Amino acid sequence: MSQQPVSALLGITPGSRVWVVGDTIEETSLLDPLPDDVEFFRSEDFRDDSVDDLQDQTWGSVFPDHVEERPRPHGIDTAVITASHAQEFHRELDDALPRMGSVARAWIVYTPQTLPASIVTEGIVDYGWTAAETIQLNDTWHALRIKQ
Numbered sequence: 001m002s003q004q005p006v007s008a009l010l011g012i013t014p015g016s017r018v019w020v021v022g023d024t025i026e027e028t029s030l031l032d033p034l035p036d037d038v039e040f041f042r043s044e045d046f047r048d049d050s051v052d053d054l055q056d057q058t059w060g061s062v063f064p065d066h067v068e069e070r071p072r073p074h075g076i077d078t079a080v081i082t083a084s085h086a087q088e089f090h091r092e093l094d095d096a097l098p099r100m101g102s103v104a105r106a107w108i109v110y111t112p113q114t115l116p117a118s119i120v121t122e123g124i125v126d127y128g129w130t131a132a133e134t135i136q137l138n139d140t141w142h143a144l145r146i147k148q
Helices: 025-031 086-099 117-125
Strands: 017-021 039-042 078-083 105-110 130-136 142-147
Touching: 017 025, 017 086, 025 078, 078 086, 086 117, 105 117, 117 130, 117 142
Parallel strands: 017 039, 017 078, 078 105
Antiparallel strands: 105 142, 130 142
């Protein structure tokens, strides 16, 4: 009996829209092979880098009037945050979890040898998320499904 691909274990089906948050090719390549017609998004795809050319930016970066909320992705079926150590994990949470409220399925993919499960579960609680289920993807990586 052959093992299912990681993408299948995470519920990624043909035609899915998947948002992957992670730093390295090793981390994001865990999802390979992807089913047909999967749209793959990275955090950079949801950034709005437009700047009003007429606005004087002399002091804008030093004294901002208000902090802009980062754009939220729409129509994403599955979000996958990958992290191999605590510093990377907390940085990714700060960036992604506040924007994931409308995502149907969200996973944290981590290595318990360098990022203990206790840090993962405590980290998501700070953002109002809870652990739903954990699966072992291979000898190195585990996945924790999270929900709000």
